[in-house]
Amino acid sequence: MTIRRFVSLVPGTHRYGMRGSGALRIAAAVLASLVGTATALADPASSPGSAWWPLSAEPDEALTNPLERRGREVFDQRCRACHGALPDEIFGPLFVSPMPGTRALRDRYRGELPAELERRTDLSAAYIEAVVRDGYLSMPFFRPTELSDDDLEALIAYLTRDR
Amino acid sequence: MAIPPGVSAADFEAAISAFADVVGAEWVFTDEDTVDTYRDAYTPFRGEEEEKYASAAVAPTNVEQVQEIVRIANRYKIPLYVISTGRNLAYGGSAPVYSGSVVLDLKRMNRILEVNEDMAYALVEPGVSYFDLYRYIRERGMRLWIDCPDPGWGSLIGNALDRGAGRTPLPYRDHFGAHCGMEVVLPNGDLVRTGMGANPNAGPNWQAFPYGAGPLADGLFAQSNFGIVTKMGFWLLPEPEASMTGRIRARRHDDIVPLVRILSHLQYQGIVNCLFSLNSPVFQAPMDERKSALLDRPGGGSAAEWDAYAASLGVPFWQTELRFYGPTSVMDAQWAYVKERLRAIDSIELIDGNDVIRFPLTDDQIRRLGDPATFGVPSLNVFSGQAGTTGHLDASPMLPHSGEAVLRAHKVFLREYRDAGIPLMLGFAMSYHTRAFIMFHGVNLTTDPEWNRRARALYARLIEVAGEHGWGVYRAHTAFQDHLMRTYSFNDHALMRLNETLKDALDPNGILSAGRYGIWPKHLRGNRA
Numbered sequence: 001m002t003i004r005r006f007v008s009l010v011p012g013t014h015r016y017g018m019r020g021s022g023a024l025r026i027a028a029a030v031l032a033s034l035v036g037t038a039t040a041l042a043d044p045a046s047s048p049g050s051a052w053w054p055l056s057a058e059p060d061e062a063l064t065n066p067l068e069r070r071g072r073e074v075f076d077q078r079c080r081a082c083h084g085a086l087p088d089e090i091f092g093p094l095f096v097s098p099m100p101g102t103r104a105l106r107d108r109y110r111g112e113l114p115a116e117l118e119r120r121t122d123l124s125a126a127y128i129e130a131v132v133r134d135g136y137l138s139m140p141f142f143r144p145t146e147l148s149d150d151d152l153e154a155l156i157a158y159l160t161r162d163r
Numbered sequence: 164m165a166i167p168p169g170v171s172a173a174d175f176e177a178a179i180s181a182f183a184d185v186v187g188a189e190w191v192f193t194d195e196d197t198v199d200t201y202r203d204a205y206t207p208f209r210g211e212e213e214e215k216y217a218s219a220a221v222a223p224t225n226v227e228q229v230q231e232i233v234r235i236a237n238r239y240k241i242p243l244y245v246i247s248t249g250r251n252l253a254y255g256g257s258a259p260v261y262s263g264s265v266v267l268d269l270k271r272m273n274r275i276l277e278v279n280e281d282m283a284y285a286l287v288e289p290g291v292s293y294f295d296l297y298r299y300i301r302e303r304g305m306r307l308w309i310d311c312p313d314p315g316w317g318s319l320i321g322n323a324l325d326r327g328a329g330r331t332p333l334p335y336r337d338h339f340g341a342h343c344g345m346e347v348v349l350p351n352g353d354l355v356r357t358g359m360g361a362n363p364n365a366g367p368n369w370q371a372f373p374y375g376a377g378p379l380a381d382g383l384f385a386q387s388n389f390g391i392v393t394k395m396g397f398w399l400l401p402e403p404e405a406s407m408t409g410r411i412r413a414r415r416h417d418d419i420v421p422l423v424r425i426l427s428h429l430q431y432q433g434i435v436n437c438l439f440s441l442n443s444p445v446f447q448a449p450m451d452e453r454k455s456a457l458l459d460r461p462g463g464g465s466a467a468e469w470d471a472y473a474a475s476l477g478v479p480f481w482q483t484e485l486r487f488y489g490p491t492s493v494m495d496a497q498w499a500y501v502k503e504r505l506r507a508i509d510s511i512e513l514i515d516g517n518d519v520i521r522f523p524l525t526d527d528q529i530r531r532l533g534d535p536a537t538f539g540v541p542s543l544n545v546f547s548g549q550a551g552t553t554g555h556l557d558a559s560p561m562l563p564h565s566g567e568a569v570l571r572a573h574k575v576f577l578r579e580y581r582d583a584g585i586p587l588m589l590g591f592a593m594s595y596h597t598r599a600f601i602m603f604h605g606v607n608l609t610t611d612p613e614w615n616r617r618a619r620a621l622y623a624r625l626i627e628v629a630g631e632h633g634w635g636v637y638r639a640h641t642a643f644q645d646h647l648m649r650t651y652s653f654n655d656h657a658l659m660r661l662n663e664t665l666k667d668a669l670d671p672n673g674i675l676s677a678g679r680y681g682i683w684p685k686h687l688r689g690n691r692a
Contacts, residue, residue, distance in 0.1 A: 052294050052316045054540050055526050081543040087531040092520055094533030100546035133200060138549040140204030144197055145222045145270040
């Protein structure tokens with residue numbers, strides 16, 4: 001089943017369509033996260049998890065839903081370097097400020113909404129998917145070879161979970 | 164489904180089906196939504212007809228699959244466009260130069276094949292990002308540094324092949340310069356290894372001695388379309404003990420001449436090996452009427468006129484910061500000698516940083532780093548400067564190490580920005596390479612097509628002006644690579660004739676990355692912009 005929608009986030013970017021969201025693929029993502037094989041890296045010499053973040057991440061033990069747990073990993077791997085919490089203070093010289101996404105959203109919402117995505121409770125699946133696959137201003141879009149449809153489903157589950 | 168120009172629907176369908184047999188159907192993308200993620204996220208043609216699109220994408224996971232894909236492309240004359248991680252933002256991203264090409268996405272080839280701590284090198288595939296290699300090294304407690312560009316999500320191989328640079332000591336920050344050995348799939352599907360890699364028994368010698376014997380082929384595969392690099396070795400810096408800085412200010416316009424002479428010689432001697440930027444609080448300050456008038460004076464204004472202007476602003480004409488890496492005793496001696504040499508400039512001000520940072524950094528320090536790339540730590544922090552834009556273009560001329568050239572370049576480029584009515588972005592010389600400065604210039608892009616039209620015109624003009632002064636731009640957005648290569652025109656474009664001769668010999672069907680760096684296959688040379 002494919003649900004097609006048209007969301008224009010930035011004037012001038014063209015139409016965006018949402019990919020299919022089958023229960024099978026969600027089940028596959030759950031299974032992958034349970035058996036810990038949710039990585040494309042096959043060679044033993046390779047890093048156990050590709051991530052756009054310099055440090056190993058800690059799992060969130062409070063998350064019991066496997067899909068949401070995988071979503072939290074995806075957030076750590078693909079989102080946190082821009083959308084994480086602002087550090088209390090800077091270590092060493094300051095060239096450009098950490099957390100560009102959080103800073104941009106802080107300037108945009110001016111306190112009306114949380115600047116950190118993980119603290120938002122108003123995000124919809126459609127909006128998250130649109131931003132990830134179509135980009136938003138200086139945030140580029142991401143290909144399935146960087147962030148698979150399964151991982152996107154998990155990310156959506158994490159960011160839209162009941163709290 | 165979009166079809167590459169000049170290819171029949173039947174042939175394209177057959178090729179797509181053959182690609183799927185090689186990589187699995189789930190790694191061949193033909194649906195419009197997914198193919199749309201192979202655009203240029205920072206296109207200067209947002210929403211305009213000239214924007215480039217792929218027809219499909221195929222994502223192999225090993226060298227044998229790449230060879231098969233190339234053979235299929237030859238059979239059906241399918242134009243391929245190769246990307247590593249597709250993160251070359253500001254230089255074309257993941258979009259092809261030739262619209263309708265099938266993107267060969269190497270992101271899944273993400274194996275770190277070897278990190279040798281004793282010999283301080285890494286051997287990686289094209290899908291390996293700077294983050295990947297950093298994490299691999301840190302997780303194993305290896306005392307090695309990588310050198311990364313400011314955004315760390317890009318490919319080591321992709322960045323080196325576009326001759327990108329980072330911010331740790333030389334030679335490591337010159338990414339092509341610090342590579343050693345390649346494996347390349349040629350356009351006919353053959354597989355070659357360069358340097359010592361051509362010796363089947365080379366082992367670690369592949370990453371030790373770059374030359375091997377005979378012609379050095381590596382240069383052919385950077386900023387070109389002569390092959391697909393599937394492995395590349397990189398020399399790594401053993402982790403320094405510590406780092407500290409010293410700051411330098413010079414008051415006068417002409418001080419840049421001895422400043423550059425002394426600093427460059429210190430660099431050639433290895434006493435200064437950090438990345439430093441020659442900032443000018445005068446030239447980089449916002450444009451005003453007095454500055455504009457000075458730029459229109461003969462020669463762009465005399466030293467005395469500029470010094471008077473700088474005095475009215477109350478700022479030094481030049482300032483820079485040197486960073487040292489190593490044991491504190493060595494760094495102290497280096498900085499002491501730099502100070503001794505620079506005291507020859509009578510207006511010089513030399514300020515101790517008193518800011519020793521010791522390595523390895525703790526996790527907590529890494530989380531709070533304001534300038535990670537200085538310490539070889541990848542981040543995405545550089546995007547902090549870009550909120551509200553839809554990307555940027557980057558025009559970076561190369562200047563020789565000459566204070567006179569730096570002065571002239573500042574005035575020439577400031578005039579271009581002023582005449583375009585676009586505020587200066589960046590506009591300072593940096594010591595990325597051993598013997599030349601990159602003089603960084605940027606132009607922001609927006610959602611406004613009229614602004615983007617002006618930004619493109621300025622960008623094209625910067626490339627031309629740089630060429631006219633012999634400061635050729637070193638790298639350009641794919642939409643401007645024809646334009647760039649025309650400035651490298653000695654002997655009626657003999658270099659491009661050589662490139663085309665090589666292209667025709669290596670890739671007679673013209674299947675590989677048509678148009679990259681102005682190199683078009685024979686049947687598409689009419690496409691040249």
